[in-house]
Amino acid sequence: EAQVTQNPRYLITVTGKKLTVTCSQNMNHEYMSWYRQDPGLGLRQIYYSMNVEVTDKGDVPEGYKVSRKEKRNFPLILESPSPNQTSLYFCASSSSSFYGYTFGSGTRLTVV
Amino acid sequence: GQQLNQSPQSMFIQEGEDVSMNCTSSSIFNTWLWYKQDPGEGPVLLIALYKAGELTSNGRLTAQFGITRKDSFLNISASIPSDVGIYFCAGQLINAGKSTFGDGTTLTVKP
Numbered sequence: 667e668a669q670v671t672q673n674p675r676y677l678i679t680v681t682g683k684k685l686t687v688t689c690s691q692n693m694n695h696e697y698m699s700w701y702r703q704d705p706g707l708g709l710r711q712i713y714y715s716m717n718v719e720v721t722d723k724g725d726v727p728e729g730y731k732v733s734r735k736e737k738r739n740f741p742l743i744l745e746s747p748s749p750n751q752t753s754l755y756f757c758a759s760s761s762s763s764f765y766g767y768t769f770g771s772g773t774r775l776t777v778v
Numbered sequence: 779g780q781q782l783n784q785s786p787q788s789m790f791i792q793e794g795e796d797v798s799m800n801c802t803s804s805s806i807f808n809t810w811l812w813y814k815q816d817p818g819e820g821p822v823l824l825i826a827l828y829k830a831g832e833l834t835s836n837g838r839l840t841a842q843f844g845i846t847r848k849d850s851f852l853n854i855s856a857s858i859p860s861d862v863g864i865y866f867c868a869g870q871l872i873n874a875g876k877s878t879f880g881d882g883t884t885l886t887v888k889p
Contacts, residue, residue, distance in 0.1 A: 763873055
């Protein structure tokens with residue numbers, strides 16, 4: 667089944683403890699992206715990647731890192747999480763900038 | 779950065795009624811997309827629009843890409859309870875991975 671898989675689904679962590687949210691897609695898509703969703707703010711793009719080793723900042727990149735060493739994987743790294751990064755995170759992939767994204771099921775992160 | 783203004787923010791309708799929502803932007807896009815998000819899930823693509831003026835249907839859904847390339851609307855006809863969810867518009871540029879989303883329209887359908 668064609669899908670975007672992100673893990674974990676739920677995560678509670680403490681301020682300052684580095685964490686990684688993994689994302690993998692099995693559709694051989696060139697484009698991958700991370701979004702965060704907060705009540706009343708819709709979906710905001712954090713980082714995106716148009717190909718292996720090519721990443722670029724979205725609208726809210728501060729406090730996040732990404733890497734794209736392989737086509738299928740696009741992990742999101744929070745080096746020193748803070749409470750304002752408590753949010754619902756989505757990974758997504760697409761075959762082209764011309765088409766829409768296929769989204770994963772989300773990771774609900776709580777930073778205390 | 780680019781911003782999309784999506785309206786209305788929420789809608790409460792009776793089953794069987796038609797629904798209309800729209801998005802406007804301060805800048806142009808090459809592609810307009812409409813997604814639906816069910817509770818606890820990621821957004822799912824409903825309709826993609828690629829040309830100014832284009833009108834596209836998907837079952838009871840109809841969407842249009844505005845002539846100015848700065849706006850789009852989505853209509854849902856004869857709503858049913860499973861239409862409940864959050865609807866997002868999104869704009870994209872060609873050869874750019876960046877996509878901009880509206881804040882969403884929350885739809886509630888009363889049986």
